[in-house]
Amino acid sequence: MFDTAVYQSKMSAALQFFEEELKKIRTGRAHPSMLDGVTVAAYGTTMPLNQVANVIVADSQMLQVTPFDPANLQAIAAAVRNDPSLGLNPSDDGRVVRVAMPPLTGERRAQIAKQLGDKAEECRIALRNVRQEAFKSVKAKKEAKELSEDDAKRAEKEIDKLMADFSHRVESAAQAKEREVMTV
Structure with a gap:
């Protein structure tokens, strides 16, 4: 069976870094x-x-x-x-x-929202890189006959499920911060 815990911890680290970056963004x-x-x-x-x-x-x-x-x-x-x-x-x-802290203007709020979007995209890229690394590992184990075809498919589905979960968490954190920034 393929162990996804290593990749889950890497995705978790990327999410934690993103959340720390969100704290640095000014909200007013x-x-x-x-x-x-x-x-x-x-x-x-x-x-x-x-x-x-x-x-x-x-x-x-x-x-x-x-x-x-x-x-x-x-x-x-x-x-x-x-x-x-x-x-x-x-x-x-x-x-x-x-x-x-000077009051945020509408223009500055839009700039901050754009900056927020860039940070969210950086996090998504990091998550995709971890997913690609996991897929390469599954493929290598399958070719080395350490994993059966069915186990490889199951592992890929589990990795995709992890990816979807972490992507959702990044998106919800970004949306919450954007609401906070755009609130006057």
């Missing part, structure tokens, strides 16, 4: 994970923001970034300002960096 409300992709030039190297500062939600439209070392304040503000995918303009008061 402030959320600390929006700044997860920001890297800061500190201590002579580039480091993720969460390793040089604490990010909290001050209110629904404001993030507050408190650096562990006040010397990194300017570098943190510059890193947030220079990230084009965020489009944010932080301000600092000498102790903390405040990142105000």
Whole structure:
């Protein structure tokens, strides 16, 4: 019998990565994970923001970034300002960096929805690659006479069923996030 658990875990990993990417997409409300992709030039190297500062939600439209070392304040503000995918303009008061979330315009919402669609397609491509890898493995085992014709067909159907399940989960997560983005 063909074991699909390996391919199921690979598909699950692709879905988890997609869900993490969704957290970074801005929806109009402030959320600390929006700044997860920001890297800061500190201590002579580039480091993720969460390793040089604490990010909290001050209110629904404001993030507050408190650096562990006040010397990194300017570098943190510059890193947030220079990230084009965020489009944010932080301000600092000498102790903390405040990142105000400007209201989303209709045009910006459409851009974010398009970005969301691109990320969903990347996930679907990753899922299809895992499916192709599984099909190649089934074919190789069938040619090596390790699997009978019937077992190979059953394995292919099971892989297709997994693919359909994960595709549905990606689609529903993308639609939920798109509804959240488009809500004014």
